[in-house]
Every structure is written in structure tokens, then in C-alpha cells.
Amino acid sequence: MNYRTHIASSLLDIGQRQWDALVAAQEESNPFLSFAFLHALHASGSAAPETGWQPQYIVLYDGEELAAALPLYVKGHSYGEYVFDWAWADAYQRHGLAYYPKLLSAIPFTPVAGPRLMAVDAEARAALIDVLAATQAATEVSSTHVLFPPEEHARQLREAGFMLRSGVQFHWLNQGYKSFDEFLATLEQKKRKNIRAERRKVAEAGVTLRRVRGRDVTDSEWVLFNRCYRRTYQAHYSTPYLNLDFFRRIGETMPDNILLVIASREGRDIAASLVIHNETTLFGRYWGELEHVPCLHFEAAYYQPLEFCIEQGIGAFEGGAQGEHKMARGFLPTRTWSAHWLAHPSFADAIERFLEREKGGIDDYMDELNERNPFKR
Numbered sequence: 001m002n003y004r005t006h007i008a009s010s011l012l013d014i015g016q017r018q019w020d021a022l023v024a025a026q027e028e029s030n031p032f033l034s035f036a037f038l039h040a041l042h043a044s045g046s047a048a049p050e051t052g053w054q055p056q057y058i059v060l061y062d063g064e065e066l067a068a069a070l071p072l073y074v075k076g077h078s079y080g081e082y083v084f085d086w087a088w089a090d091a092y093q094r095h096g097l098a099y100y101p102k103l104l105s106a107i108p109f110t111p112v113a114g115p116r117l118m119a120v121d122a123e124a125r126a127a128l129i130d131v132l133a134a135t136q137a138a139t140e141v142s143s144t145h146v147l148f149p150p151e152e153h154a155r156q157l158r159e160a161g162f163m164l165r166s167g168v169q170f171h172w173l174n175q176g177y178k179s180f181d182e183f184l185a186t187l188e189q190k191k192r193k194n195i196r197a198e199r200r201k202v203a204e205a206g207v208t209l210r211r212v213r214g215r216d217v218t219d220s221e222w223v224l225f226n227r228c229y230r231r232t233y234q235a236h237y238s239t240p241y242l243n244l245d246f247f248r249r250i251g252e253t254m255p256d257n258i259l260l261v262i263a264s265r266e267g268r269d270i271a272a273s274l275v276i277h278n279e280t281t282l283f284g285r286y287w288g289e290l291e292h293v294p295c296l297h298f299e300a301a302y303y304q305p306l307e308f309c310i311e312q313g314i315g316a317f318e319g320g321a322q323g324e325h326k327m328a329r330g331f332l333p334t335r336t337w338s339a340h341w342l343a344h345p346s347f348a349d350a351i352e353r354f355l356e357r358e359k360g361g362i363d364d365y366m367d368e369l370n371e372r373n374p375f376k377r
Contacts, residue, residue: 003060003067003127007135011039014059018066026115028150030283031257031276032107033114038071040249046242047108052076056103058131060124068119068128074141075104080241082111082321083147083167083338088351092142097344099142103135106147109241111169111321112283113148113336117156125153129160136341146339157339163352165338166362168369170324170331172317177310180303183330191328191374198295199303205293207265209304214251214258222247225260225272228288242286247274261304263289263296273301275308281316282309302329324369333369335362 008014016035023033031037040046047053054074060067077100078085092099105116119125136144146157158164177183184192212221226244233240251258257278263271271289275282287301302319306329309317319326327333340355342348 001062001123001127003062003124005131006059006061008057008059009055011035011042011055011057014057014066014069019069022066022069022118022120023115025120026118028114030112030114030281031254031278032110032112032283033071033118034254036253037250037276038107040246040253041108044243044246044249046246047073047080051241052079053108058128058135060119060128060131062120062124068117068124070105070117070128070132071107072132073104073106073108074101076100080109081106081145081147083145083165085145085340088143088347091350092344092347097142097347101141103139103141103144104147105145105149110285111148111336112318113150115153116146116149117153125156129156133160136343142343144341148336149339151335151337154337154339162339162341163348163355165340165355166359167336167338168333168362168365169321169336170319170326171334172306172309172319172326172329172331174309174313174315174317180307180310183306183310186375187330188374188376191330195303195329198298201295202293202299205265205296207263207270207293207296207299209261209263209300211304211308212260212262214255214260217251217255217258217260219248221260221262221269221272222251224262224269225274225286225288228272228290229274229286230288231290232288259305259308261300263293263300265291265293271296271300273305275301275305277308277312277314280314281318282314284317284319298329302326306330327369327372327374330374332373333366335366 011019019035023029042048052075056072056074058070058072089099117125117128119128154164226247230240257276259275261273262269270291273287274285276285282305284301287297305317319331342351
């Protein structure tokens with residue numbers, strides 16, 4: 001089939017109806033692929049050319065209907081990606097070569113697995129991969145990176161000449177629990193005791209928590225959350241990626257996917273966490289505090305969302321990037337994927353050897369983690 005190919009520098013060029021229809025047609029879609037979330041990132045200036053994220057979405061049309069699309073950015077840095085290639089960039093620089101710009105297919109600042117090669121069928125997906133290959137060959141970029149695709153899409157990219165890299169995240173699975181206590185009862189005694197002690201410590205500090213669904217979040221609560229978020233980034237000497245305009249936009253355009261957990265003490269709101277969810281999965285996202293209370297992060301960002309999952313019958317809680325500490329709270333290791341293509345043959349060979357060695361380490365790490373399963377034997 002002959003598809004009409006277009007490079008879109010804005011989602012507005014594609015339109016919300018067509019974009020969201022394609023997202024809904026995917027097997028493993030999630031809220032971060034929605035027009036509302038991506039457009040909020042771009043329109044708020046959080047992921048925009050000025051911050052090193054130049055949208056260059058590849059889209060294929062069958063007549064007037066969108067048949068395939070790839071979220072793609074021209075990147076001038078490696079911030080906000082969660083699959084680290086800083087060492088690769090440094091090696092290029094030491095050899096007098098430019099690593100940037102590069103092409104990146106990902107959801108900015110969001111280490112959540114999901115379709116990148118979005119298509120209505122296998123034929124359209126194969127055509128999309130061909131267009132990606134032609135694009136990277138015709139563009140003066142060092143490399144192309146596709147982050148957190150489903151394993152099936154990663155394998156298809158490997159067949160197209162990409163190298164695969166795997167990583168580890170920690171996900172909680174709802175086994176039909178009727179209550180938080182029923183979940184706790186499945187854990188080893190020490191893990192169960194520690195969680196209860198952490199929750200008790202927060203309560204004894206005089207902290208109360210409230211959960212606010214997206215439609216009920218007030219503007220003052222968005223202002224509070226933004227303050228908490230920025231304060232915590234700054235406390236870690238980091239620059240926050242997102243801004244108040246972004247939070248307001250997703251609050252307005254995707255309220256059914258949002259839960260805000262707010263912590264208060266002595267009449268003051270002192271911390272908040274924001275999670276995003278759909279009917280099947282909750283995704284841990286952002287957290288911040290104005291006052292430090294021991295164990296409050298675990299209560300607001302893990303235990304309250306876990307209770308919400310149990311109450312709502314949500315099947316999984318993806319806790320975000322990294323964090324072995326999540327295992328002690330009932331999260332289990334899950335393998336993630338990324339795919340990488342490098343234009344320079346010698347560097348491609350060197351990185352392929354590195355990835356082979358790294359894969360052995362990841363396999364051993366997964367085995368070690370599975371031996372430390374927190375649940376009762």
C-alpha cells in the first residue's frame with residue numbers, strides 16, 4: 001500500500017481526533033500517549049524546541065486517515081530520558097565527533113512503557129519502520145533511540161538494524177485484594193511490620209492525607225503541588241522539567257486520569273504526590289514536599305496510591321524508574337526495553353559489544369532480585 005508520509009512539528013497538525021483514535025487502537029496504550037498529555041508538554045514549553053525537544057513526529061496516512069505515527073524528537077541533550085547514554089555522548093566528544101543532535105522516540109520525562117510504533121495494522125507498522133530508517137539516513141544525526149517500547153516492537157526494530165538494551169523497573173500487581181491489610185498479609189513478616197511502622201510514624205507526626213480526583217482539584221491545589229514539586233527538585237540541586245502551566249493543562253484536559261494526594265499538618269498543606277491512571281494501571285509520577293516528615297514520601301507516593309488501586313480494582317501500579325526500595329513494598333522487578341541505532345560504524349560496533357556485556361549484568365541482576373521476592377513463599 002502507498003502511504004502518504006508527513007513530518008509533523010506539532011500535534012495540532014495531526015489533530016486530536018485522529019491522534020487519539022490511533023492511540024486507542026493500540027494494544028497497550030496509556031494516558032501518556034494521549035493528545036492531551038503530549039500537547040500539554042509542548043504547549044507549556046516543558047518539552048519544546050527552547051528546552052531541547054524539537055517535535056518531528058513521523059505520520060503515515062492512508063487517504064485522509066492516520067494509519068501510523070511515531071512520537072519523535074530532535075534532541076540536543078539527554079535530559080529527561082531515563083535510559084542513560086551520557087557515556088556514549090562523552091565518548092563521541094573525546095573523539096572529536098558530535099553526538100547531538102540525535103533522534104529520540106519517547107514520551108518526554110516519562111519512563112513508562114507503551115507503543116512507539118503506533119499503527120492500525122502490521123503493514124502500516126512495517127511501513128513506519130521503513131520511513132524511520134529513511135529519515136535517520138537522510139538526517140545529519142548521530143543516532144536514533146526508541147525508549148520503553150513493548151518487547152514485540154523492540155524485536156521488530158532489531159530486525160531493522162537497531163541494537164536492543166534492557167533495564168529494570170518495579171511494578172505492583174493487584175491480586176484481587178479486598179483491602180490494604182489483605183495485601184500486607186501476603187508479604188513476609190518483616191516487610192509487613194516495616195510498612196505498618198512507616199505508616200504509624202506518619203500518623204504520629206500529626207499528618208493527615210486526602211485524595212483528590214482530577215475533576216475536584218482546585219487551582220490553589222495545583223499551585224500547591226507545583227510549589228512542592230519545584231521545591232523538591234531544587235533541594236536535590238536539579239532543574240524541574242515541568243511547570244504550573246503543564247499541571248493546569250492536564251488538570252483541565254485529562255481530569256479522569258488524575259489523582260492528587262495531599263498531606264497536611266496543623267492546618268497547613270505540606271506535601272503532595274500526583275499519579276496518573278486509567279482503568280487498568282496506575283503510574284507513579286511526581287512528588288514534592290514543603291516540610292520534611294520521615295516516611296511521608298512512602299505514604300503519599302506509594303501507600304495511598306496502593307489503597308486507591310485496591311479500592312478501584314486497578315490491576316497494576318507502575319512505580320517509575322529505578323528504586324530497589326520498592327521491592328520491600330510489594331513491587332516486583334520487570335524488564336524494560338529500548339532500541340538504538342548509531343550512524344558511525346565503529347561506535348556502533350563498540351556499543352553493541354557494551355550492550356552484550358550489559359545484558360549479562362541485567363540478567364544476573366534480575367535473577368538476584370527475584371531471589372529477594374518480598375512475598376511469603
